[in-house]
Amino acid sequence: MSNSSLVKFTQALNEEWGxxxxxxxxKSKLLLEDLTQTCLNDDWYKDLVKSKSPAKEIYRSEKHGFILMGHVEQNGELSPPHDHGNGWVLYSTVIGQVDMGIYQKIIKTDGSLHLVQKDAYPLKAGQCSVYLQGDIHDTHTVEDNTVMLRLTSCDFNKEVEEGRLVRFIKNVEKW
Ligand SMILES: [Fe+2]
Known part of the structure; x- marks a missing residue:
């Protein structure tokens, strides 16, 4: 059994958390980048790849509440624009590529709320991006068997259940 890169990551993050x-x-970005670049021989990573799980909890900090999720996605999978409630999140790609779209809420002159896209960039293997409270993004996986790691500051299922995490469907202006 070898889970050395995960142990190193979780120990360091638990010490730094606040x-x-x-x-x-x-610090979290540097640690997650390091994990994505060193995890290939860890058993938990091999298990994640083998499972092809769309969403698997890898680690949860009982002390601080942050969660590391693993996702195996296929070409064409989309997550519509959303914020992250009261939480913040880091996305990283281990293998494959996820294209990120970045949006902002704009009130038009008629008073209607629109989501206007302001950026797009690929998240390639080894790369990591941070999204803070209020940031809105979408994801588009562009390679089969892309493996993504996602560090969430809290339990996002709770953010959804309690209505804080918003997914935007209407008036989304994509590039
Ligand atoms: Fe997100």
């Missing part, structure tokens, strides 16, 4: 700050988001 209220969201620039120092914490940077």
């Amino acid at each position: 209220v969201v700050s620039s120092a914490l988001t940077l």
Whole structure:
């Protein structure tokens, strides 16, 4: 059994964890980037790939509440634009590619709310992006068997259940 890269990641993150700050988001990003680049021989990673699971909880910090999720996705899979409620999140790609779209809420002159896209970029193997409270993005997986790791600051199922995490469907202006 070898889970050395995961143990290193979780120990370091539990030690560093606290209220969201620039120092914490940077540290978390560096740690997650390191994990995505060193996890290939870990058993939990091999199990995730083998399972082809669309969403698997890899680790949950009982002390701090952050969660590491693993996702195996296929070409063409989409997650519509959404925020992350009161949480914040890091996305990273281990293998494959996920294209990210970035949006902002705009009130038009007639008073209607629109989501206007302001950026798009690929998240390639080894790369990691941070999305803070209020950030809105979508995801589009563009390679089969893409493996993504997602570190959430809290339980996002609860953010959905309690109505804080919003998915946007109407008036979305995509590039
Ligand atoms: Fe997200």
